[in-house]
Amino acid sequence: MHSEDTIAAIATAPGEGSISIVRMSGPDSLAIASKILRCAKPPLTERPSNTIVHGFVLDQGRDVDEVLVLVMRAPHTYTGEDVVELQGHGGTTSARRILRCALQAGARPAEPGEFTRRAFLNGRLDLVQAEAVLDLVRSSSDRAAEIALQQLEGRLSQILNSIYDNLVTVAADLAAAMDFPEDELHPQIGVNSTNTLKIVKKYIDRLLATWNEGRILRNGAMVVISGLANVGKSTLLNTLLEYDRAIVSPIPGTTRDFIEENFCLHGIPIRLVDTAGLRPSDCELEREGVRRAREQMLKADLHLYVLDASQPLSPVDAANIADRPREKCVVVLNKADLGLRVAPKDLPGHDAVVTSLLEKKGLDQLRMLMGAKIEISEMPALGEAGSHIAISERHRSLLLKAASEVEAALAMLNSGKEEDQFLASETIRTAVEYLALIIGRVYHDSLLDEIFSRFCIGK
Ligand SMILES: Nc1nc2c(ncn2[C@@H]2O[C@H](COP(=O)(O)OP(=O)(O)OP(=O)(O)O)[C@@H](O)[C@H]2O)c(=O)[nH]1
Ligand SMILES: [Mg+2]
Known part of the structure; x- marks a missing residue:
């Protein structure tokens, strides 16, 4: 398939930058670019493939921007068609003006992904x-x-x-x-x-x-922090993110809605979710928070269950831990600086890490364990x-x-x-x-x- 029309679009991200690129693809790319360009001879249409030309884009005789023009002739281009890239001085205004000139000279605005779609239709790439x-x-x-x-x-x-x-x-x-x-x-x-x-x-x-690795790499692994109120869940979120995202306070029930942020752990993209403390409440808002927390837990690739290890293990904590699938759970025994009354040996069969988030202790071990738990398999056999x-x-x-x-x-x-x-x-x-x-x-x-x-x- 070869398209009849020539498409144009700004290819660089909007905003201030050092270069902005307007890209064209289609049978008239060179002719259109030639119409809007003032450059030394020979004209663009006579230039060989893979050359760079210096010039000025013109709008009704007036200079719009100084540009470098990349000439790429079919069929050995990204789209398989004649492609021209006009590299201007950066900034949204200048790129928009160059694009406007190209559209006035006969190009049509490209749809999202249309350059790659043409590459596919012209057999330059398969769908995968x-x-x-x-x-x-x-x-x-x-x-x-x-x-x-x-x-x-x-x-x-x-x-x-x-x-x-x-x-x-x-x-x-x-x-x-x-x-x-x-x-x-x-x-x-x-x-x-x-x-x-x-x-x-x-x-x-x-x-x-x-597939699972693909899903995690494309969407991020969902890691949900849960536990009773006031145990340090939001402190853990802030510590892993390395900035103060969530409010931390000694008042139990501080976090109501869940809070989701992305970060990268050992090259694995992670969607980290902090949730409301799990406790019965007379307050309708807090009950809604707990309901949402449970909803998030159902989607978790990994649970970080936080408890206050300076207190004896409560039956509620024990039941909550037993509820979570072992292979997908790390128990965080926090507040170790206040004395340790629950140790990993009290939770046989579970992966547990002793931390003091206040003193920033146990974090490397926690990060290691998280990385190991979010399984990403190597596949050398293929x-x-x-x-x-x-x-x-x-x-x-x-x-x-x-x-x-x-x-x-x-x-x-x-x-x-x-x-x-x-x-x-x-x-x-x-x-x-x-x-x-x-x-x-x-x-x-x-x-x-x-x-x-x-x-x-x-x-
Ligand atoms: N001593 C000590 N205090 C901590 C530690 N980690 C957190 N805290 C304190 O515990 C209190 C509660 O911390 P948060 O992070 O708000 O706890 P949370 O689990 O998010 O609480 P809710 O949102 O109310 O469920 C705060 O005063 C924290 O400073 C720790 O390792 N040691
Ligand atoms: Mg909180």
């Missing part, structure tokens, strides 16, 4: 790679950025394509074998198909196992060593469907019945369709709208 562009822009940690970049470079696509190709081969082999109805399925074809399907299934399962993959929710839901089709086909091949072999081939074709949807070999406009509408304008 296009999604990685957004992941990269949005990544909030080194690790997330690394994974996004590898996905953009095609690591995940390679594996998906190989699964796709193998499934197509198996479906074709089975279909070909059926063209000779007088024979039973050739035993070799049966064995090969079964083996291939088993390997494919293993690969799909390994990809599925990376692809080359050192490659990281983390699939998204969209990939996961389609892979789950593909996996169940592959499993069904395996069962059919095992049955040994001739009609089942025909069905197996059809079932594998359905799995192939799911794979095609992930990579974008098949797509609907509504899917593209959904994916690219999340991008910024100019990307």
Whole structure:
């Protein structure tokens, strides 16, 4: 597909900056840029690809900004079309004026993600790679950025394509074998198909196992601080964030609504939530706070249960701790500076850390334990060593469907019945369709709208 029209947008973030970029893509990019540019000869339209030209953008004969112009000719560009980038002196006003000139000269404003959408439609990227562009822009940690970049470079696509190709081969082999109805399925074809399907299934399962990491890296791991009133929950939030976000006071029931903030722990993006102290109350507002606290706890990837360890372990604390899944809970035995009347050994089977948030003690150990608990698995078995993959929710839901089709086909091949072999081939074709949807070999406009509408304008 090659578009008829030429799109333009400001590609840099709004606000003051040292450079601002207006980007154009489409068949008339060079002609439009040439119309609004005063530069030395030859004109832009005669310049070779990948050159930089110095000049001035003009609006009705008056200079608007001094610019460097990047000339990139199709097909080896981001979008696969002629692309021009005008780099001005920075600042929103100047970028807007350059964009206005480009629009007056014949470009049309780009939709969000339209440059990347064109890259996809022109075969420069598959859908999985296009999604990685957004992941990269949005990544909030080194690790997330690394994974996004590898996905953009095609690591995940390679594996998906190989699964796709193998499934197509198996479906074709089975279909070909059926063209000779007088024979039973050739035993070799049966064995090969079964083996291939088993390997494919293993690969799909390994990809599925990376989803949780992907979810955490894209959305952040939800860590919920809970416990009885006045034990130091808000102090813990402030300490981990390293600034005074929440009100701390010796009055029990200080925090009413929950408070959510993001931060990064050992490269893992975290959504940290402080909640109201869990206690019965006559006050309607406080009861609502406790209800909201419980709602947050249901969504937690990790619980930090805080208690006042200078007091003997209360039955309520013991019950609350028992309620939380052990593998997802760290008990924070706080206020150790006031004397320790609950020790980790009193909570067998639970991970517990003794802290004094007042004296800033026990924090390194707490951070280590949090990092270890928010499990992020390495997956060296897939692809080359050192490659990281983390699939998204969209990939996961389609892979789950593909996996169940592959499993069904395996069962059919095992049955040994001739009609089942025909069905197996059809079932594998359905799995192939799911794979095609992930990579974008098949797509609907509504899917593209959904994916690219999340991008910024100019990307
Ligand atoms: N001695 C001592 N006091 C602490 C420690 N951590 C917090 N505090 C104090 O305990 C009181 C309550 O702290 P908060 O952080 O507001 O407790 P909270 O659990 O958020 O309380 P609510 O929001 O009311 O449920 C404050 O006066 C803190 O200064 C500690 O390690 N040692
Ligand atoms: Mg509080």
